[in-house]
Amino acid sequence: MGELIQSTRKKGSQSEKIAFDYLTKNNFSILNQNWRSGKYGEIDIIATDNSSGKLVFIEVKSRSTSTDDAKELVTKNKQRQLYKLAKSYLYLNGKENCSCRFDVIAIRINKEGNKLEHIRNAFYK
Template identity: 45%
Template sequence: MARPGTTGQEPPQRRARARGAVIEAEVEKWLSARGLVPVTRNSHAKGGEIDLIMRDGDTLVFIEVRYRASSRFGSALESVTATKQRRLIKAARFYLAHHGLSCSCRFDVVGVEGPPPLAIHWIRHAFEAF
């Protein structure tokens, strides 16, 4: 039942966030089945957000999850631009400093494409922090 004063339909931005949360949860489960251990989701820092933070042995892994319903405008993996990489690096540095961590880290990107069944593409060490 719709709330008073609404049409019963979610705004597109809210639907996109909800879809993103579902996809991130699926990716987290998928990566966990491959040996990674969840630390946190949606870590916010000034200027950026890290979708998933997981552990792979002693390595802390900062993971960007990108979704595309189709590759008509480029693949999900191609959408991680140099600007996006800089924001992720900045957010990761903030996370490490805020938690007083000094450990081995890496940046992975997971591209998710299509309507279900989803195709998941995992790039380990997708880029380096300089």
């Protein structure tokens, strides 16, 4: 059981590193990684999309098969949790009126290589 948790954490860290590299190469400025707020949990990456000026809350998901729909990887409960976290972040940083969006980056890691899918405005449009 412990090995499975370590393997999952390692895969998650690896996926977040891949997402970080992708974002910085694609005109995003990273503001925070693994931002936490009390009981609500964590936002994987908070960044500014320099092409639009929008603040972006990004959920990074690892997957092992290509059949998973990346949008489906973030459940309605997780979406609500991320929304609450984003509201907390905006309030704490004096950005309540800031234009923002929620993106999902899904990364498939396997022997053939890594495949990244970036879904902009994945939910709460």
